[in-house]
Amino acid sequence: MTRLFTVGLSHRTAPVELRESVDFSRGGAGEALAALASRGISKEMVVLSTCNRAEVYAVAGPEGPDAVARFFAEYHELPLARLTDHLYVRRGEEAARHLFRVAAGLDSLVVGEPQILGQVKTAYSAASDRGYTSSTINRLFHTAFGVGKRVRRETGLSEGAVSVSYAAIALARKIFGDLTGLNVLILGAGGMAKLTGTHLKAQQVRQITIASRTLAAADRLARQLDGQAVAWTDLTAVLSTADIVITATGAVEPVLTRASVAEVMRPRRQRPLFIIDIAVPRDVEPSVGDLGQVFLYNIDDLQGIVKENLTRRSSELERAEAIVGEEVAKFSAWLHSREVIPTVVALRDRFEAIRQSELARLEPKLAGLPPEARARVDEITQLLVQKLLLTPTEQLKAVREETLISAYTDALNRLFGLGAEEPSAEAPRRARVSPIRRD
Amino acid sequence: MHLIPLVLYGCAAGTYMAHFAGRDRSIGRLATALLGAAVLAHTFIIGMQTVQVGHAPLVGTTAAVSAFVWLLGLAYLYVELTTDERAMGVLVTIMLAVLYIIPALDPQVTSRPDVLRSPLFTVHVLAMLFAYASFALACVLGVTYVLLFNEIKAKHLGFFYARLPSLQVLDVMNGRVVTIGWIFLTIGIAVGGIWATQVQGSSSDPRVQAMSPVDPKILVALVSWAVYSFALFARRAIGWTGRRAAWLSALAFVIVLLNFVPVGYFLTKSHNF
Numbered sequence: 001m002t003r004l005f006t007v008g009l010s011h012r013t014a015p016v017e018l019r020e021s022v023d024f025s026r027g028g029a030g031e032a033l034a035a036l037a038s039r040g041i042s043k044e045m046v047v048l049s050t051c052n053r054a055e056v057y058a059v060a061g062p063e064g065p066d067a068v069a070r071f072f073a074e075y076h077e078l079p080l081a082r083l084t085d086h087l088y089v090r091r092g093e094e095a096a097r098h099l100f101r102v103a104a105g106l107d108s109l110v111v112g113e114p115q116i117l118g119q120v121k122t123a124y125s126a127a128s129d130r131g132y133t134s135s136t137i138n139r140l141f142h143t144a145f146g147v148g149k150r151v152r153r154e155t156g157l158s159e160g161a162v163s164v165s166y167a168a169i170a171l172a173r174k175i176f177g178d179l180t181g182l183n184v185l186i187l188g189a190g191g192m193a194k195l196t197g198t199h200l201k202a203q204q205v206r207q208i209t210i211a212s213r214t215l216a217a218a219d220r221l222a223r224q225l226d227g228q229a230v231a232w233t234d235l236t237a238v239l240s241t242a243d244i245v246i247t248a249t250g251a252v253e254p255v256l257t258r259a260s261v262a263e264v265m266r267p268r269r270q271r272p273l274f275i276i277d278i279a280v281p282r283d284v285e286p287s288v289g290d291l292g293q294v295f296l297y298n299i300d301d302l303q304g305i306v307k308e309n310l311t312r313r314s315s316e317l318e319r320a321e322a323i324v325g326e327e328v329a330k331f332s333a334w335l336h337s338r339e340v341i342p343t344v345v346a347l348r349d350r351f352e353a354i355r356q357s358e359l360a361r362l363e364p365k366l367a368g369l370p371p372e373a374r375a376r377v378d379e380i381t382q383l384l385v386q387k388l389l390l391t392p393t394e395q396l397k398a399v400r401e402e403t404l405i406s407a408y409t410d411a412l413n414r415l416f417g418l419g420a421e422e423p424s425a426e427a428p429r430r431a432r433v434s435p436i437r438r439d
Numbered sequence: 440m441h442l443i444p445l446v447l448y449g450c451a452a453g454t455y456m457a458h459f460a461g462r463d464r465s466i467g468r469l470a471t472a473l474l475g476a477a478v479l480a481h482t483f484i485i486g487m488q489t490v491q492v493g494h495a496p497l498v499g500t501t502a503a504v505s506a507f508v509w510l511l512g513l514a515y516l517y518v519e520l521t522t523d524e525r526a527m528g529v530l531v532t533i534m535l536a537v538l539y540i541i542p543a544l545d546p547q548v549t550s551r552p553d554v555l556r557s558p559l560f561t562v563h564v565l566a567m568l569f570a571y572a573s574f575a576l577a578c579v580l581g582v583t584y585v586l587l588f589n590e591i592k593a594k595h596l597g598f599f600y601a602r603l604p605s606l607q608v609l610d611v612m613n614g615r616v617v618t619i620g621w622i623f624l625t626i627g628i629a630v631g632g633i634w635a636t637q638v639q640g641s642s643s644d645p646r647v648q649a650m651s652p653v654d655p656k657i658l659v660a661l662v663s664w665a666v667y668s669f670a671l672f673a674r675r676a677i678g679w680t681g682r683r684a685a686w687l688s689a690l691a692f693v694i695v696l697l698n699f700v701p702v703g704y705f706l707t708k709s710h711n712f
Contacts, residue, residue, distance in 0.1 A: 171596075174600060174606065176607050270678050270681040271678070293681065295591055308596075
């Protein structure tokens with residue numbers, strides 16, 4: 001019996017050093033897929049590899065998960081023993097639940113982060129483009145994309161910035177709309193200045209200007225950020241044209257006083273000025289925030305926003321999990337209706353074989369009939385088989401409970417000698433010691 | 440008959456509120472659909488009235504309020520469909536529903552006295568109403584600008600922060616609708632003046648004779664023209680953008696609204712047809 005399953009490790013089960021050494025994306029998605037396919041474990045498979053997880057989704061027989069676990073070890077040239085404690089296996093419905101939670105960002109390190117859905121899509125198209133997917137995996141992943149979209153649309157799980165840099169950028173967007181035409185001034189040339197500058201550069205602002213007490217340090221950072229460095233003495237001039245100011249100096253006394261900012265605000269007229277003070281101790285006098293068109297945020301304010309957003313996200317968890325649960329139920333119903341299909345097909349084949357063999361046996365007796373009458377006999381026997389199978393097939397497809405399905409298929413296999421699959425093969429294999437932790 | 444648009448405008452306002460609070464996209468679409476239905480029903484009523492009296496129902500303050508609601512509904516729908524931004528819908532639809540109570544209570548249309556039988560009169564009324572509709576949008580944009588500005592300034596990011604577009608967008612849109620409104624207001628006043636001087640020689644109607652810059656309705660219209668002219672000048676020449684422009688457009692609309700309803704009903708001697 002073939003089954004959907006997933007084997008993998010993630011930030012929840014494996015330390016970063018191990019995750020780094022189990023990175024399928026290093027050699028390219030195609031290579032990992034080809035290597036896995038060459039093992040003949042499965043015809044349908046997707047390899048999902050991000051910096052926080054490495055997972056294989058596949059449809060195979062009961063030995064599939066263990067074989068994939070060995071593939072994890074051998075592909076990355078690691079001893080299997082190093083992986084066993086960190087690998088998890090999910091089967092059937094639970095595999096689907098796992099993927100849906102991953103796609104919705106519920107299993108991410110930062111819950112609700114939106115990149116994962118794109119990564120899942122990429123992993124899926126890498127497999128489907130190469131012909132490694134078929135009905136079960138196709139349906140599974142398309143449902144997962146839908147779950148990801150639903151959770152994003154119907155819950156606030158992905159809303160609000162959850163890092164200080166993004167909180168600052170989100171604020172800047174709320175004030176200025178598009179950031180592309182803006183002038184950014186960075187005071188200080190240390191690590192924090194560089195980090196924030198890099199984030200802003202990614203937003204394609206017009207100009208980044210760096211001012212530092214030591215011009216050489218400002219020059220160095222300016223080169224890294226494609227910006228310009230100015231001398232500390234020119235501060236007033238650049239301040240009057242800046243839209244966003246980031247202060248991150250190591251100064252003990254405030255470098256921007258109310259008087260100095262008020263002075264540059266007059267020629268700015270009503271143009272807002274967004275000052276982000278990420279220095280500790282603070283670089284900007286708090287009273288600067290009282291000036292009409294100045295928005296002043298310090299590191300505590302930004303961290304407060306981040307904390308609020310995280311709280312809000314966690315309050316949305318329940319709704320997101322409910323959506324996942326709903327979709328798992330739907331997918332599971334479909335999956336179960338698929339499970340009986342091999343039995344239905346085998347049953348139909350069996351009946352058809354009997355019909356054919358009986359017709360062949362009766363051939364001498366039928367030979368005397370005119371051709372139209374022979375066609376009638378063929379038609380009637382066909383109809384008979386169809387009628388006989390109609391109700392059992394419908395009943396079988398309607399069964400939802402997993403144990404009941406296997407009981408029914410077992411019974412049919414035995415009663416009609418459908419022999420293609422050994423009914424009791426699964427039980428002893430499950431009992432065998434597996435290299436994978438069960439959870 | 441007038442109750443159907445009133446109910447629809449009311450439902451649209453309620454749905455826009457629900458959308459604003461819950462931010463559910465399908466509720467947002469429902470709100471737009473309801474507003475569309477309200478405007479459509481309203482169009483039907485205006486059409487019926489046109490057939491009934493044989494001309495556009497623009498005579499008298501009640502008819503003008505009705506036409507204003509209709510124009511503002513259309514103008515807002517246009518803005519919403521082109522910008523895909525529903526946040527202003529709450530304030531706009533509340534304004535529509537409240538103002539529509541007036542024509543709903545008094546559905547009678549007055550027939551046009553002969554003196555108003557002039558294309559200049561129609562142009563005057565329509566231009567004025569379109570200007571007022573633009574100023575109404577500017578007011579809504581101004582109010583939301585101030586609300587958002589205060590939230591960001593106070594570092595208390597909450598309700599409006601999550602729901603409104605950026606300050607910059609609100610400001611640019613505000614500037615645009617004030618300009619459009621000012622152009623129509625100028626046309627409306629100029630055409631009104633030309634028409635009044637034309638008919639004052641030939642008609643002995645006391646209302647026509649009362650048309651002068653000191654009539655309350657005309658006086659306040661001139662005041663609002665001055666205020667909006669200043670707003671335009673201040674934005675371009677002395678950099679009154681952002682919060683000042685927002686406040687100005689919100690307060691200026693109060694003058695417009697006062698002129699439209701109380702002055703139109705109780706004080707004017709020239710515009711009570």
